[in-house]
Amino acid sequence: MQSDKSEPSEAEGAECVSASDAEKKALRAAGTGGPEPRGISAVAVLWTFGKCLGALLPVYLAGYYRVSTSLLVFGMMVYTGWKHAREAKETRLRSAMQLLDNEEEYMSTKAFRGKRGLPAWVSFPDVEKVEWLNKVMHQVWPFVGQYLEKLLVETIAPSIRAQNAHLQTLSFTKVDMGDKAMKVVGIKAHTENDKGQVLLDLYISYVGNVEINVEVKRYFCKAGVKGIQLHGMMRVILEPLIGDVPIVGAVTMFFIQRPKLDINWTGLTNMLDIPGLNVKSDSMIMDAIASFLVLPNRLVIPLVPGLHVAQLRSPLPRGVVRIHLLEAQNIVAKDNYMKGVMAGLSDPYAILRVGPQTFTSKHVDNTDSPKWQEIYEVIVHEVPGQELEVEVYDKDTDQDDFLGRTKLDLGIVKKSIVVDDWFNLKETPSGRVHFRLEWLALLPGTDRLEQMLKRNESVTSKTADPPSSAILVIYLDKAEALPMKKGNKQPDPIVQLSVQDITRESKTCYTTINPEWEEAFTFFIQDPRKQDIDIQVKDADRVQTLGSLTIPLSRLLSNSNLSLDQWFQLDNSGSASRIYINTVLRVLWLDEERVATDVSSTLESGMSRQLPQQTSPHSSFATEGLLRIHLLAGTNLVPKDNLMGGMVKGKSDPYVKINIGGETFVSRVIKSNLNPVWNEMYEVILTKLPGQDLQIEVFDKDMDMKDDFMGRLKINLKDIIDSQFTDQWYTLSVVKSGRVHLILEWVMAASQSDRLDQVLQFYSRQSYQNKAVPSAGLLFVFIGQADSLPVKKSGKDPKVGAEVTLGEVSRKTTVCDRTTSPEWNEAFCFLVRDPREDILVVKLSHSWTLPIGSLVVPIRELLSEPELVLDQWFHLDGTSPASRVLLRVELKMLIPHKCPGTTDKVVVTSASDPSPASRKQEIDTVLRSSSVDVPPVENIASSASLHESVDVKKMAADVTEDKVEELPSPTTTQPPHTSPDFSFASEGLLRIILLEGQCLVAKDNMMGGMVKGKSDPYAKINVGGVAFLSNVIKENLSPVWNEMYEVVLRPQAGQEVQVELYDKDMDKDDFLGSRCKISVADVIRSQYTDQWYTLNDVKSGRVRLILEWVPAVSHHDTLDQVMQVQSLQSFQNKAVPSAALLFVYVDRARSLPFKKSGKEPKAGAELVFGKTTYKTKVCDRSRSPQWDEAFYFQVRNPRQEMLIIKLSSAWDQPMGSIVVSVRELLSKPQLVLDQWMPLDGALPESEILLRAELKVLSSRMTEAPQPSAPGSKKDPTAFSTDSRDKKSSELKKDESIAVSRQFKHSEAADAAAPAEDAISAELPAIDTERDTSPPAAREEEPTDPEEHPTESDMGAEREFEPKKILTTGTGLGNLAQATVTSLPADTVGPADDTEIPNARETLQPHTTPQKHFGEEGLLRIHLLEAQHLVAKDNLMGGMVKGKSDPYVKINIGGVTFKSHVIKENLNPTWKEMYELVLSEHSVQEIKVEAFDKDLDADDFLGRFSIKLNEVIRSQYTDQWYTLNDVKSGRVHLILEWVPTVSHSVRLDQVLQLQSLQSYQNKAVPAAALLFVHLERAHSLPLKKSGKDPKAGAELVLGETTYKTKLCERSTNPQWNECFYFLVHNPKDQMLVVKLSSGWDQPMGSLVIPVNELLAEPHLVLDQWFHLDGATPDSQILLRAELKVLHSKMVDMIGPGTLPCVASGCGQVKLSLSYALQERHLTVIVHACRGLLSQSKDGVDSYVSLMLLPDKSKATKRKTAVKKRDLNPEYNERFEYELSVDEMRFKRLILSVKNNSASFRSRDIIGQVQIELAHVDLVSGVTAWFTLKVEAE
DSSP states (O other), X not given: OOOSSOOHHHHHHHHHHHHHHHHXXXXXXXXXXXXXXXXXXXXXXXXXXXXXXXXXHHHHHHHHTXXXXXXXXXHHHHHHHHHHXXXXXXXXXXXXXXXXXXHHHHIIIIITTTTSSOOTXXXXXXXXXXXXXXXXXXXXXXXXXXXXXXXXXXXXXXXXXXXXXXXXXXXXXXXXXXXXXXXXXXXXXXXXXXXXXXXXXXXXXXXXXXXXXXXXXXXXXXXXXXXXXXXXXXXXXXXXXXXXXXXXXXXXXXESSOOEEEXXXXXXXXXXXXXXXXXXXXXXXXXXXXXXHBTTOOEEEEOSTTOOHHHHHSOOOSEEEEEEEXXXXXXXXXXXXXXXXXXXXXXXXXXXXXXTEEEEOOOOSSBXXXXXXXXXXXXXXXXXXXXXXXXXXXXXXXXXXXXXXXXXXHHHHHHHSEEEEEEEOXXXXXXXXXXXXXXXXXXXXXXXXXXXXXXXXXXXXXXXXXXXXXXXXXXXXXEESOOOOTTSOOOOEEEEEEETTEEEXXXXXXXXXXXXXXXXXXXXXXXXXXXXEXXXXXXXXXXXXXXEEEEEHHXXXXXXXXXXXXXEEOBSSOTTOEEEEEEEEEEEEOOGGGSOTTOOOOTTTSSOOOOOSSOOOOTTTTXXXXXXXXXXXXXXXXXXXXXXXXXXXXXXXXXXXXXXXXXEEEOOOOTTOSSOEEEEEEEEEEOOOTTOEEEEEEEEOOSXXXXXXXXXXXXXXXXXXXXXXXXXXXXXXXXXXXXXEEEXXXXXXXXXXXXXXHHHHHHHTOOOTTOOOXXXXXXXXXXXXXXXXXXXXXXXXXXXXXXXXXXXXXXXXXXXXXXXXXEEEEEEEEEESXXXXXXXXXXXXXXXXXXXXXXEXXXXXXGGSGGGEEEEEEEOBTXXXXXXXXXXXXXXXXXXXXXXXXXXXXXXXXXXXXXXXXXXXXXXXXXXXXXXXXXXXXXXXXXXXXXXXXXXXXXXXXXXXXXXXXXXXXXXXXXXXXXXXXXXXXXXXXXXEEEEEESOOOOOOBTTTTBOOOOOEEEEEEETTEEEEOOOOSSOSSOEEEEEEEEEEOOOTTOEEEEEEEEOOSSSOEEEEEEEEEEHHHHHHHSEEEEEEEOBSSSSOEXXXXXXXXXXXXXXXXXXXXXXXHHHOOOTTOOOOOOEEEXXXXXXXXXXXXXXXXXXXXXEEEEEETTEEEEOXXXXXXXXXEEEEEEEEEESOTTXXXXXXXXXXXXXXXXXXXXXXXXXXXXXXXXXXXXXXEOBTSOXXXXXXXXXXXXXXXXXXOSOOOOOSXXXXXXXXXXXXXXXXXXHHHHHHHHTOOOOSOOSSGGGTTTHXXXXXXXXXXXXXOOOXXXXXXXXXXXXXXXXXXXXXXXXHHHHHHTTOOOOOXXXXXXXXXXXXXXXXXOXXXXXXXXXXXXXXXXXXXXXXXXXOOTTTTOOEEEEEEEEEEESOOOOEEEGGGXXXXXXXXXXXXXXXXXXXXXXXXXXXXXXXXXXXXXXXXXXXXXXXXXXXXXXXXXXXXXXXXXXXXXXXXXXXXXXXXXXXXXXXXXXXXXXXXXXXXXXXXXXXXXXXXXXXXXXXXXXXXXXXOOEEEEEEEEEEESOXXXXXXXXXXXXXXXXXXXXXXXXXXXXXXXXXXXXXXXXXXXXXXXXXXXXXXXXXXXXXXXXXXXXXXXXXXXXXXXXXXXXXXXXXXXXXXXXXXXXXXXXXXXXXXXXXXXXXXXXXXXXXXXXXXXXXXXXXXXXXXXXXXXXXXXXXXXXXXXXXXXXXXXXXXXXXXXXXXXXXXXXXXXXXXXXXXXXXXXXXXXXXXXXXXXXXXXXXXXXXXXXXEEEEEEGGGSOTTXXXXXXXXXXXXXX
16 A cells, blocks of 8 residues: 655656656657647756756766766766665565555465465464554554654754754654554563563564654755664563552563664665665664663663662673583585585684674684584573574685574573583584583572682683683762863763773763763673772773772672672772762572483473472562561541431441452451450561552441441551561541551561470460461472373373462462473462471372372471471372472471560550650570570571670560550469570670780871881770770880770671771871671680781781680589689789679569559669669559569679669669679579569568579680780799690590490490590690589580570489589699580580489389280282283173273281272283281281272272281292182282291391392382380480470381370380381381470480391390480480391292292392502403393393493493303403592493394393492492393
């Protein structure tokens, strides 16, 4: 269809035609003499004359001015080329428009009729047509044109005129977007990516008759565009998705690849169509478009405020692909000689492109198989979408010849991690290229940096650039206050960013000193430890530098997230000049663990079948949190139920609707109440996305009409998350009055289960009207894929969907297309009420109708996993053995803020609090019980930092639960003791000694720096929010401070000691260096550190510090020693070391006196200890106030100091006091006073309940530390520093000496004497007696806080301790004991400690089991086959007989075994084996029934029964049994009663029997029975509450688990229970016995390897065993008895009559050995026997060997071929050079192959796989190995 607007060329043509016609008419008229028309001939003549003159004028002028003819010819050629390009472009545009207009007609008449295409309404599954969108676009296109016209004329044109003086007369004379709207050909939606975004691919096609004319009147210039073609794929990302209108936070648009563009120019811009210029102009325009619309550039349109637009515009790349261009083959020959007579080769090279990144390889001369061996690295921004494009060319002197191209989607590389394959070249007769492509993930940590650097050292490449270990992304934002140019002009700043030899340059910002660039740059980093970022800010002329900046990449490595996002001060610039830069470093990592070694790539499918070992969920997985909404009450609501037409006001029946995140909750209705109390709780799982609001509406419930509106309110979710916890009255809007009381809590989720009991106990005290139960955790489930699922009965693949169920909540995945290996990659979240009871069920089915398999995961299994995560393949129940599903299950515990020990600050704004200020509570992380000194560093949890000051160090309140004020009742029972949180008294003391400094920088220079001075140094030390300031040492570069500081800390992750040195000046102090990040965890681990620390950020200087973690112990044995050391030490800052810590817990008071006014008091308590004073909170009016607050004090001398507690009403009216002498605590057990105490100066009945606990500080320091400065004098009574260091190192050796607690014989106690002598020999300078310190002080600390010994335990142990013998001289008697305190759980005290027997009770030495203990035997049932079964599956109503699908059920003693189903067979072969342990005296029957498997009810095929006593009598029965109650059928069974023997003589034969037999149900015959009699335990630890435990024992052997009964509360429980286990290999298996209280609190464990029984007489162990992880006295009495199974089938091995023999592949005899010195693995292939052959003549066999993993097959070896022999002998030797470490990970694969196998038959007779790590190669092994089928 022609356009209504004619083009200039067409107009000119029309004029020429009309003029020539007029001329012809004039000539004809002249010739005929007819009358001449008026005016026509004159115009025609003039027009003809003008055309001739115009054509000849250039020739005349060229001759006149003597212009070269070649120039004229060149001009004509240019004109001809321009004319040709112009006409071609117009033709393309015209044909495109015509095709667009007649698309329907064209498709229906040509394409569809010719059967070479499809009609327009046919769509494809991945790309959808959106005709409705095109119709909408067509409708709104005129209005789009109006908007663009307004934009060009009113906005863009004035902006152009203002920027350039030459364009001040520019104007748009015409803007017409035409009537051809943009079309969206198709849309593809990607659903496999992030769930928090919508990713669309829009295929855009625009063929428009747009006409835009521009005129610059000043220069008489006109230009324009008439017609545009644009075709490309635009990606649109809608993210983030939010829970409020407009649902989408921003729209991001970009082209992954450059679109195709064609522009038809008019006017002066016609010159752009000149050949040569047209290509350049099009590329320039495309560059301009690419600068903001082609990757990596993006156009971002934010839709809601508060978004990080910079992160959306420049996100981090998805990853990096390392491309190994290895070689090529069969390249087409292009270099021919003598005009093609002689065929040559090619000089090939390759060009690789990924988006805008292009690489060109070197060319290889004269070859068709070049080897490049080059490496390139490309940044991948979008997958799927970005592709690797490769083109191969032949290098020539003129134009290079094309040799082929290929493409690969990089999304395949991301899924496969590594793609190593050959790729065929397209558009060429032959040729292929070999690539290895590696996907490098981006890691935000430095954990794998060293591994990557070492791996890169082994990568060889012929390219100049070494491989990278990281990438650096720099987001250049803006700068401020840049200096002016010369002449006081504003600069045109640009920025040059350089890393090593690579320099990037930003755009230019014109005439400004505050430029905004907003650009991102990416660099590859070889070694971030050595490289720097160099930033130069320059003027646009690149001459004048406006500022510079250098950032070492090591600064990024020291940050936790490897990023710096801040302002930087510019050097060599103005004083206020600065630049804002965000730098992000990401370490590259090749996850080789996810790459399968035995799976090769499949070129046709684009990706190989490599199954990942773990799931790969998106980074947003498991980041949700829980919002807990507690709807309490309402007040002053509006009455809506009026009576008598509103004359009498009534009330309302209010209820509440709560809406957030798409979830709606409705409360119950409160009848006739304007001040309702609901007390209901709701929970909703939410993501932290902006724009979400909590909407609450109140309604009045009516019966007849619509419910009346009573108000609403809206709360932003971000405010709730920021405050974490809010308790507040909210005013309702849109109504006159009304408020609602809400408690809103954003509950923290933690990956730790140590506080589960505490959380569940906390929840058990809560009750809600809507019966809601608070969730204890969140369960995140990511279901990745499944593998090897069974096909349907019809033979088709299933359409698989997965249903995930937890409790009453069920979620369903999408249903995949037909496949046996479906992929879902979907995530779900569940609320978990009790992780110990809830169960996760995953059911797979075909289209939700036909079950496929299921999986059950008890949530309690996650509690024992690291980080509470299970991420692995799970085998499915109820389906084939190979069927499995890849699943990630992650549990996160919900820690409420009001639960004692919560880590974060909770800001509570209480409605009932009269003060408007909010009350802040600091709640510290709790790690252990009060009886433990120091926790292991590995268990330090992340928490909020302690906020303390030097003067006031107030402990956080433990009880944060709101309490309802109640009147005291005279019948109330008061607790006899306090109940502090188990974090009470868990702090330790960090002692910091600042000794000296050396080589400090001189800062006080004189005479303008000409004369160097010194410095006046002082130090700032900061730890845990507490800061210390040292004295100033005047004019000294090697100062000696000798100052000591102490701070009480509760260990937490991330705590650091920060030290900074300064030079004291009159104005601003100069910086002398810092030593940051001395981890407190490292100090706790080392206990004592005396070290020089180098100062950072300065040229020179170091400082010497002594850092000591002083544990606190609950005994005073070392107090005298501590006081003695205290008297010997002296410090310059007059500090006195603390001798102990006093912990005070003020619980409550009772019967306090009334105030003078008669009112009840507002009681508060003031605690005074020396110069330290603390105050409790002031309670509400009550005579029985409750504080529940804890405090601690540093005690210098426990024998002299006193604690004073003063009670008063609101701090003004005294109500009594109490004085507690610390000396009294020294005489108390465990140094604890916990009781009611009467108050002085109050009523006789007035008392206060408190707990005072003294912990003595056990320091390792035995002398005053001395500085190493020259001339310093040491105390003659102290040791030298060198000797102290030596002894310290010797003590560390002692710490590593561990004494086993599992003594099998009484002589073990005597064995400790040599160890004692060895230790005393290593410590000649320390004169000590045998360490008799309390067990509580020297036993190792348990890892779990629930396993700590209680106070009563330690008190009981101390009753039998001998008196302490004090040492003389140095006072080091307890140094070794104090050093061992709080060691990790794998070490104990010094080896000279001996256990003191308990004199209170005599323990029986052995168990007393029942009479028939261990007399059971084993019944082994072999279900072999059946014959002549009845056909039940009849067809056509029984007219055609079918077959049956038989299976068998075997029942005995309440145990049922079920065989697998044999499809359509009346003579099935099962070959299955079952085992059951039974008493030899039992009178039972073996019942066997056969059934036909059907979809509905299974058909009966017969039954029979066998008496067990007959089987026991005959021992072995091999018989056919006839089926009863049916017409025909019999079953073949082998029934064997296997007796047991108490010796291991035939154990090897029994184990050989296992290797020779094979069963279809994968059963392995048992080799022995293990009988266990568990009698009793002794001296078990108490629970943390101080109560006796309810002890139970769990016995585990392999996959079998038994549990005993739970005994009544006792530390000496008795069970007297027996158990048995089937043992398949006594040499490898272990029995594990775990003891716990109520199955939740572990109390110790025991591990007994079964092979230990083989060395015992009669294979019996009967004794007391010490428990691991419990107290030293904890023991358990049990009897473990092994009985080897004496099977008659062992005697059948020799004659060859053994039933169910493994498939007859044969055996091979091998010798394996390893020489350590030569590092050689030797394999000798001796012979084979019993090889399987399908011919009578034997087999031509040879043996092939290979060590895996081995991709290159370099370890492949083979023997000679032995002709026609089923028992060949080879006797060949093979050697491999392997290190010991390599050998551990190698597997020997030995295959016996048939050399004469035909093409269709299998060439492998059998295989043997040997894990070298499981073989004793040093001693050597020679044995026969059974060959197995290759599939096995």
